[in-house]
Structure formats: structure tokens, C-alpha cells
Amino acid sequence: MKSGSNLERVILSGNPAVTAELGPPMSADGSEIRHKAKLLKGFCDAANITDCQTAVVRISSIAGAVIALQEGLEPVMQMTCRDRNRIAIQADLLGAHALGLRNCLCIAGDHQKFSAAGKLKGHPGAKNVYDVDTCQLVGILKKMRDEGLQQGGDKLEVPPRFFIGASWTPGGEPLDFRPVNLKKKIDAGADFIQTQGIYDIDIFRSQMEKIRAMGLHERAAILGGIIVPRTAMMLKYMDSSVAGVSVPKSLIERMAKAKERAGDDKKKAKEYQEEEGIKIAVELIHQVLETPGVKGVHIQAIEWESAIEKIVKSAGLYPRPVFE
Amino acid sequence: MIVGSQKPFDEIWEMIQSFKKILVLGCNTCVAVCHAGGSKEAEILSEMIKVKAKQMSHSIDVNSMSVMRQCENEYLDEFMDNIKSTDLVLSMACGVGVNFLSDKINAVPVYPALNTSFYGGVPKEGLFIELCAGCGNCILHLTGGICPIARCSKSLMNGPCGGTDKGKCEVSKDIDCAWFLIVERMKLLGALEKLYDVQPPRDWSTSFHGGPRKISLEHIKAYEEQQGGQIR
Numbered sequence: 001m002k003s004g005s006n007l008e009r010v011i012l013s014g015n016p017a018v019t020a021e022l023g024p025p026m027s028a029d030g031s032e033i034r035h036k037a038k039l040l041k042g043f044c045d046a047a048n049i050t051d052c053q054t055a056v057v058r059i060s061s062i063a064g065a066v067i068a069l070q071e072g073l074e075p076v077m078q079m080t081c082r083d084r085n086r087i088a089i090q091a092d093l094l095g096a097h098a099l100g101l102r103n104c105l106c107i108a109g110d111h112q113k114f115s116a117a118g119k120l121k122g123h124p125g126a127k128n129v130y131d132v133d134t135c136q137l138v139g140i141l142k143k144m145r146d147e148g149l150q151q152g153g154d155k156l157e158v159p160p161r162f163f164i165g166a167s168w169t170p171g172g173e174p175l176d177f178r179p180v181n182l183k184k185k186i187d188a189g190a191d192f193i194q195t196q197g198i199y200d201i202d203i204f205r206s207q208m209e210k211i212r213a214m215g216l217h218e219r220a221a222i223l224g225g226i227i228v229p230r231t232a233m234m235l236k237y238m239d240s241s242v243a244g245v246s247v248p249k250s251l252i253e254r255m256a257k258a259k260e261r262a263g264d265d266k267k268k269a270k271e272y273q274e275e276e277g278i279k280i281a282v283e284l285i286h287q288v289l290e291t292p293g294v295k296g297v298h299i300q301a302i303e304w305e306s307a308i309e310k311i312v313k314s315a316g317l318y319p320r321p322v323f324e
Numbered sequence: 325m326i327v328g329s330q331k332p333f334d335e336i337w338e339m340i341q342s343f344k345k346i347l348v349l350g351c352n353t354c355v356a357v358c359h360a361g362g363s364k365e366a367e368i369l370s371e372m373i374k375v376k377a378k379q380m381s382h383s384i385d386v387n388s389m390s391v392m393r394q395c396e397n398e399y400l401d402e403f404m405d406n407i408k409s410t411d412l413v414l415s416m417a418c419g420v421g422v423n424f425l426s427d428k429i430n431a432v433p434v435y436p437a438l439n440t441s442f443y444g445g446v447p448k449e450g451l452f453i454e455l456c457a458g459c460g461n462c463i464l465h466l467t468g469g470i471c472p473i474a475r476c477s478k479s480l481m482n483g484p485c486g487g488t489d490k491g492k493c494e495v496s497k498d499i500d501c502a503w504f505l506i507v508e509r510m511k512l513l514g515a516l517e518k519l520y521d522v523q524p525p526r527d528w529s530t531s532f533h534g535g536p537r538k539i540s541l542e543h544i545k546a547y548e549e550q551q552g553g554q555i556r
């Protein structure tokens with residue numbers, strides 16, 4: 001085994017893997033992480049602890065991951081290329097391993113301009129780093145683990161043993177280059193892949209066909225991304241504004257109908273849409289898992305961790321495998 | 325060329341108003357092309373300062389002149405006496421010119437009238453776009469002549485991030501995604517496979533991250549000597 005993480009064990013066992021996501025708070029209070037960890041524990045094999053997603057300052061991924069670990073939830077720490085150079089990255093990786101973390105997802109990170117896109121002020125005037133990119137970051141983790149060497153060549157007495165993850169946007173542009181994108185991340189050393197949210201199953205299927213033809217599905221475990229829809233508005237937004245995500249009209253209509261059914265009752269509108277959203281998520285999970293070459297799902301219920309239990313159970317993915 | 329734009333007039337006024345004698349010094353190379361700091365702009369700026377001084381009842385003696393380049397002795401030497409005999413040089417050159425002139429005259433302050441922005445091209449009249457970041461280790465042969473360091477918002481070396489949307493960068497709908505362009509260009513060139521290999525971490529020491537840089541033509545001199553004569 002490369003890392004001995006629970007996620008790696010589940011994947012090796014041949015069971016479909018389930019990962020979830022936990023967003024740390026914009027606060028120095030770790031209790032929210034503990035609370036969310038309790039909601040996710042037992043319903044996923046590991047949960048990503050995001051690394052200042054949308055370039056907004058939050059409890060760091062490593063600290064959040066350690067708190068999750070204390071709660072008995074296996075974390076996937078995230079490392080963006082945005083905020084650290086190769087010195088800080090490797091130092092943090094050594095520290096993270098020493099603290100007991102075993103999964104690491106490598107991502108470029110949202111540009112700091114993003115942080116001002118919403119209601120928050122963020123830090124759009126920050127200086128970014130991008131000393132290395134995602135492929136190079138994956139390569140650094142692999143070199144540390146498998147060769148016991150730092151990127152610069154110095155020896156590591158005890159190498160950090162991470163199960164190495166990377167993200168993939170199957171529906172991103174240019175569409176015909178995206179399989180190459182994935183290939184490069186796997187060539188660099190990625191063990192598992194979490195994809196961007198999938199709503200348009202046709203695009204995903206056709207991309208997976210190419211992936212299988214390239215044999216990539218056998219070299220890394222691909223976990224299809226599911227972003228649980230919560231409102232019709234959210235689906236519309238995802239369709240129009242999130243890069244690499246397109247949402248079929250039929251899904252948007254289903255959510256819109258659920259909302260209409262509630263009439264003027266706002267509470268019911270929320271309830272009906274959430275019910276429909278969970279249904280859609282479960283259907284997507286089945287469709288994704290039925291796609292040959294897929295080894296699991298990465299379910300994101302953004303700021304709605306409490307939905308995971310129901311989704312995982314309804315999808316027939318409960319109980320999660322347990323290893324000695 | 326080097327592209328810059330004039331600072332807001334209020335900011336310029338703020339920094340110069342306490343000086344009695346000011347020379348507005350234009351530079352007639354790069355910044356003249358981008359209509360920011362050539363002789364014409366130097367004249368206009370000095371007129372604006374005069375008008376403002378009058379409005380504020382300040383007595384300031386303002387003159388303007390221009391040289392071909394403020395970054396080379398050759399173009400400065402004959403004017404140095406003139407340039408030095410002022411309380412302040414308000415340079416309309418790029419930052420290179422301001423630095424160069426400051427080092428050269430030492431005892432007279434040289435202030436920047438421009439914000440120097442980037443190395444860019446002129447795709448059409450009045451439009452300037454950043455194309456190179458002067459990284460000191462060019463890889464344009466691998467990327468279809470499109471620089472991922474200067475033109476990708478994350479300086480990615482191995483392909484587009486997940487933020488590409490309709491050919492635009494995640495940072496803004498007004499920014500082309502460099503990697504989208506690179507992939508399309510490489511297809512046209514029939515060289516897409518060149519993008520398949522993972523590019524290892526770069527050695528940024530050739531860029532600014534190795535500290536301020538210098539290039540000397542010593543090696544050309546040595547080569548000339550070895551060849552037994554001048555080659556240029």
C-alpha cells in the first residue's frame with residue numbers, strides 16, 4: 001500500500017469509494033469542523049477539507065484535517081498551488097504526515113480575484129504564488145513518497161506517504177484536451193481523481209470512453225463528482241456560471257417544478273426542492289457508478305453536510321466498508 | 325515593447341507640488357508608442373502642471389524636454405547638464421528610465437509620472453496586451469508561441485485549469501485563457517503531442533526570483549576574439 005489510508009484501502013478492496021467535502025469556517029473556532037465531521041463520519045470513506053476555497057481565508061486545510069481526524073473522520077487534506085511555493089508546500093506536507101494525515105488532493109486553487117466575486121471582500125489584491133502547477137505538485141508528492149527525495153534532491157529520512165489525489169473537469173474546455181489533462185496528472189503520479197460536478201451524464205460518459213481507451217481508469221481511481229442541488233436557482237447558476245459544468249434543462253425543470261408545487265409557502269419550497277435535489281443526486285450517483293471505469297463518487301453537499309447520510313443510504317452505499 | 329500609462333494627474337500633483345523647478349522629461353521610445361510618455365505627452369503634462377499651479381497660486385517653474393531613451397547613456401549624456409539643473413525631474417519614461425536616470429544623477433530626485441505595467445504588443449491602435457514576463461528561460465517553442473507565464477493568470481505549465489470558460493479565463497471574461505489558445509494553436513501546428521509530456525517544476529532563478537539580473541556581452545567579446553575579429 002502506498003499510504004495505508006482508509007480511502008486507499010476501500011479503493012483496493014474493489015468497493016465503490018465515497019468521499020465527501022467539509023468546508024472549514026471563516027473563524028478561529030474549530031467546533032464547527034467537529035460538528036460537520038460528526039455528520040459525515042460513517043457515511044463516507046474520507047472527506048476533503050478544502051484549502052481556502054474561492055480564495056477566502058478559512059481555517060487551514062491541514063488544521064481542519066487534524067480536527068476531523070480527532071473526530072474519527074478520515075480527511076483528505078487539500079493543497080493549492082496558489083498560496084505556497086515549493087518550500088512551504090513540502091514543509092507543510094512533512095508536517096501534515098507527522099500529524100497523521102494520509103490523503104492529499106493537489107489543486108491549482110481558485111484565483112484570488114474569486115474571493116471578491118461573491119458577498120465577501122476576500123483578498124483580490126493578494127499576490128499569488130504558482131511556483132508549481134498541479135501536475136508538478138503531484139510529482140513532488142510522488143517523488144517525496146516513492147524516492148524519499150525533496151523536489152530539490154535532498155534526502156528525506158522518513159518520507160511522507162500520501163495517497164495522492166488530483167481533480168479533473170471532464171466537461172471543461174477544450175473538451176478534446178481534457179483527457180490529456182487527466183493523463184498528465186496520472187503520469188505525474190495521481191492515485192485518485194475527484195471530478196468536477198457531473199450533471200450532464202452524456203458528456204461524462206463520452207469522456208470516460210476516451211479515458212478507458214487510454215487505459216487511464218486502470219492507473220488511477222476515478223471518483224465522479226456529485227454536487228447535490230439544493231435549489232433551482234443553484235442549478236441555473238451552476239449551468240451558466242461554473243466553468244466546465246453544464247446542467248441539462250430537464251434537471252433544472254424538475255427542481256423548478258418542486259418549487260412551484262409549494263406555491264407561496266417558502267418553507268415548503270425549500271423542503272420540496274431539497275427532497276428533489278437529493279433524489280437527483282442519488283440518480284446521478286447511480287449513473288456515474290454504472291459508467292465503466294469509475295471507482296467511486298465524490299459527493300459535495302455544500303454547506304449542507306447533513307444531507308450526506310440520506311444520500312449515501314438512499315444510493316445503497318451504506319454501510320461503508322470497515323478495515324482492521 | 326514596455327507598456328505603461330500615465331498616473332492620475334492628482335497623484336502626480338501630490339508628489340511634485342512642493343518643488344520649485346521641475347523638468348518634465350519625455351522618453352521617445354516604448355512609452356511614446358503607447359502614448360504615455362513621449363515628447364507630446366511631456367509637453368501636455370507640463371502645461372497641465374502650469375495650469376494647476378496657477379489655479380493653486382503656486383509659483384512653479386516647469387519645463388519639458390525629451391530624449392530618445394532614458395535608459396542609455398548614449399542618449400542622455402549630451403543633455404545631462406540641462407537635466408541636472410532642476411529641483412525635480414518628472415520622468416515620463418518607464419521604470420527602467422526612472423531608475424537609470426536616478427542612478428546617473430544621484431543628487432536630483434527623479435519621480436515617475438507613469439505606471440509601468442508590462443512587456444506587450446499592439447494588436448491594434450490604442451490597445452496594448454501583455455505577452456511576456458521576462459522569465460529568463462523562454463519556452464515558447466513548446467507552447468505554440470503563446471506564453472503561459474505571462475498570459476495564464478496562474479502561470480500554469482501543464483495545460484488549462486478547471487476555470488476555462490468559453491475560451492476565457494476564470495479571472496475575467498475580458499481575459500483570453502492562454503491555455504485554450506495554446507491548445508488550439510498546437511492543433512493548427514499539428515504539434516499537440518508536444519503538450520503531452522509533463523513539464524517538471526521550473527527553475528525560476530532565471531527570473532526575478534534569482535534576484536536582480538544582469539546580462540553582459542562578455543561572451544560575445546570572447547567569441548569575437550577567438551574568431552580573430554569583429555563579427556558585428
Ligand code: SF4
Binds near residue numbers: 456460461472
Ligand atoms: S516563456 Fe519567459 S521569456 Fe518566453 S515569453 Fe514567456 S515570460 Fe517571456
Ligand code: SF4
Binds near residue numbers: 480485486493503
Ligand atoms: S482559465 Fe486559463 S488562463 Fe485562466 S488560470 Fe486557468 S488555464 Fe490559466
